[in-house]
Amino acid sequence: MIVEGIATARSSKKARKTYLRMVKNIQLMGSIPKMARIDNPLIGFSEEDARRLNHPHDNALFVSIQARDYNMHQVLVDNDSSADILYYPGFQQMGISRKRLVPMNALLVGFGGMRVFPLGAITLAVTMGDYTQQITKNVTFLIVDCPFAYIAVIGQPTLNSWKAITLTYHLMIKFLTDYGVGELQRD
Template identity: 70%
Template structure:
C-alpha cells in the first residue's frame, strides 16, 4: 500500500473509508465504536467503527505479519492510512524521518521500509491545499494567575557560586 503516513505522535491507527472500499471489505465487517478522535485543533471526528486487519510489513524474508486495529474514518485524505505510535511499538520499530525509513527486527535480520520522497511531498502538498480553508487560529484571552507560594532556589552546582 502506498501513501501511508507514519505518525509517531498519533495514538491511533486510522484507515480511511475509501481505502477500505478499494480493499473490497464491506461496512458490515466494522465493529461499532463511539469514541471520537480529537485532532490537534480540538476538532472531533466520529469513526464509522473499527476493523482488525493482518498486515505484512517488509520484503520477504525480512518481514513481519501483525494484526492492527484500525479506526475507520469517512473523510477525505491524501493518505490511505495512518500508522501510529502503538503499532510502531508493537513492531519494535525505529523510525527516521530524515531517511524516510523504518527498521524493525524480524526472524531473518532487520526489516526495512523505505519512504518515497516524491510521494511524501505530493501527499504533504495535497493535505496543505485541502486544509487551507480550515487553517484558522483561535486566540483566547487568558488571565495569568500569581503563584500560590514563593519557590525556593536550590543550588545544584557549587562550582558556579560567586565568592
C-alpha cells in the same frame, strides 16, 4: 497529533479527561537501564541510509504496506498518533463489507482541530518489509470518513507492536524480524 483511540474508547469521561491531562503533562520520573539482548541484532542507521535523499528536507514519512492482500500506498507513519487510521475510501477499495466493522464509541481529535467519530474498527493482517525480512501482525484500524491525502495512518499502537524505529531524517523504518533487521523505505 491524534489524541485518544482504541486504548481510551471504552473509558469513562473522567478517565478520558485524566488520560488527556496525563498526555499533556508527561514528566520523566526516572529510568531503568535496559540491557541490549545479545540474541537480537541491533537496529542502527547510517549516513549510507540517507544518501539517496536530498538534504535538507522536511518530508513526512509515507510508506507502502500490504493489508489483506491489498497493497496500500501513501500510508503516513505518525509517531504522535495514538490511533491507527484507515480512511473510508481505502476501506471501500479493499472490498470489505461494512458489516464487518466493530462499532466504536471513540472520539478522535486532531484532524485540523476537528472532532471525528469513527465509523467503526476493523482488524487486518498487515505485512511490511521485503521477503524474508518482513513481519506480519494484526492491526486494528479505526475507519474514518473524512478527506485526506493519504489512505491510512500508522501510529503508536502499531509501531510499538512492531518494535519499529522510525527516523524521519532517513525517511525509513527499521524493525526486527526472525531473519535480522528489516527496513521499509519511504514510498
